[in-house]
Amino acid sequence: MKYGFDNDKYLRIQSEHIKERIAKFGNKLYLELGGKLFDDHHASRVLPGFQPDSKLRMLSNLADKAEIIIVISAIDIEKNKVRGDLGITYDMDVLRLREEFMKRGFLVGSVVITHYNGQASADAFREKLSRMNITSYCHYTIEGYPNNVALIDSDEGFGKNDYVMTSRPLVIVTAPGPGSGKMAVCLSQLYNEHKHGVEAGYAKFETFPVWNLPLKHPVNIAYEAATADLNDVNMIDPFHLEAYGETAINYNRDIEIFPVLNALFEGIYGHNPYKSPTDMGVNMVGFCINDDEVCCDASRNEIIRRYFNALNKFAQGETNDSEVNKIALLFNQAKIDVSYRRVVTAARSRAERDDAPSSAIELSDGTIITAQTSPLLGPSAALLLNAMKHLAGIDHSVKLIPQEMIEPIQAMKINCLHSLNPRLHTDEVLVALAVLSTRDENCRLALAELEKLKGCQMHSTVMLGEVDHKIFQKLGVGLTCDPAKKRNKKKDL
DSSP states (O other), X not given: OOOOBOHHHHHHHHHHHHHXXXXXXXXXXXXXXXXOSSOOHHHHHHSTTOOTTHHHHHHXXXXXXXXXEEEEEHHHHHHTOEETTTTEEHHHHHHHHXXXXXXXXXXXXXXXXXXXXXXXXXXXXXXXXXXXXXOEEEEXXXXXXXXXXXXXXXXXXXXXXXXXXXXXXEEEEEOSSTTSOHHHHHHHHHHHHHHTTOOOEEEEEOOSSOTTSXXXXXXXXXXHHHTGGGTOOEEEOHHHHHHHSOOOEEEHHHHHHHHHHXXXXXXXXXXXXXXXXXXXXXXXXXXXXXXXXXXXXXXXXXXXXXXXXXXXXXXXTSSOHHHHHHHHHHHHHHTOOGGGSHHHHHHHHHHHHHTSOEEEEEOTTSXXXXXXXXXSBOHHHHHHHHHHHHHHTOOTTOOSSOHHHHHHHHHHHHXXXXXXXXXXXXXXXXXXXXXXXXXXXXXXXXXXXXXXXXXXXEEEXXXXXXXXXXXXXXXXXXXXXXXXXXXXXXXXX
16 A cells, blocks of 8 residues: 555654643643544544554653543433444443553543533443542533633633643543544633642644645545534634734634633733644644645545445434535535545446445555355455455455355354344354365465455445444455445345
8 A cells, every 4th residue: 555644754753843842831731632542543544654553652752741631522422422433432432542541551530521511321421430430520511612702711611610630740631532522621721720820731732634734635625524523614724824924724613712712821821822723733744744645545535435434324314414415515625526436436336237236345456356245145245255365366266165164154144043134244254264274275375365455445335234344444444335225135135
């Protein structure tokens, strides 16, 4: 796969820039961490070469001076909001994040529940945290936020929030996903630290949008697609333009909240050290792109991937059509349609030709492999076998799993597990190959090629089940599906 991002350079210059910002404030710095700290898969998809744990690696040398606050919105708890990349709810992810941070030597001080308004589900989550001896705090909904600066910057605004007790000079504020209220937690802490005699600083470490790329650059458009459910909009930072006469890209929520931050800093320090929302950031990612076209191509594919994800959620009743429509509008800005994603065209062409559910995968060298459903295998399982045979140089006519082995598995699925679909799924195919590999050289060779599927792109003309989604996710395959269920034809049962 082609890389368009210099990760080593990023680790070097980003780390130094953060250290400079910490030194600027000295006493206490709240560092809002946008995106994911150690599993930023969106960044790794749109910036090929970016490692998902880059942020964590940068901050690990500050672990003895830092503590982490994990933020979750009561609204997300109530909605059972799910992380699309992991398939777990945000409240479950809080516990997962805490455990992962602690394994890596970080102190996780507490959990803050934002947008709290007496939600029963949030109360239940707090009780669960208490039973696990995890300290939690509540930050409340403030009427008129973020425009009512007078109320926000008062004892009836931020002053009503719980004061989060911290013990280290660097406080990293992170969350399972966007829209959790991380910035509001940081600003609330600035207000309440001041009341406790501490002059704390604030900085923002957020990868997207990339401030020094054009507004309509595909990397920035892909960020809008990723946050379509939040109605985030990339904008030219008007404060930065006025202060410096330079164009910088930010997004609506940061620009809307800047007057609040400005008022807070003026109340605490008598002046604001930042002239714009962009000034608040420490993001150096734009300086580490070494092949713009590679990143543009990856970002266009990501926009389409987000579109299909939204279509699938809409088809399953998990969202309304506004998210789909917004991403569809972004297609015009990026000057693409779904045919830009080559595997979409390939899978649909195979499905039309054979009148059966089909799938396609693009390998790292650009080769596209297709497969269709059969009485023995679903389209995704068949595709996985075809791709492994191609990579291992095994003739397509070779049957890696003999029919006499598949049939007993199908009988067990139907007769014992009462499944309506006898076809083998991807996990069942992989287990069968693993069993056979002890005595079959072709199966062993095929399994050895699995690692080469990482980063490959795939499309299915029907929505796949949860099991297949998780298998391809673990393999690192970028999967999209048409929002269609398998047809109820006799030959497809």
